[in-house]
Amino acid sequence: MAEWREVAKAAILADGHVSEKEVDLLREHVFEDGIVSKSELDFIKEIKAKAKTAVKSLDVLISDCEAAFAKSKQ
16 A cells, blocks of 8 residues: 555645645644644645645745744644
């Protein structure tokens, strides 16, 4: 079976664009447990890097994740 990260990336990037709905879904699942891991942060950055286009809220999500990750390391 394929690795979940690759399946999720393929689904999100199927049309090359990261939509508002997809960002909302990512935000919901990443912040679900109140902790942002390095793996989750890297995953979202990978999506951003591979996307042809994305809504501005993806940048906001990345910024929010970076802040939460940094805070968890204090």
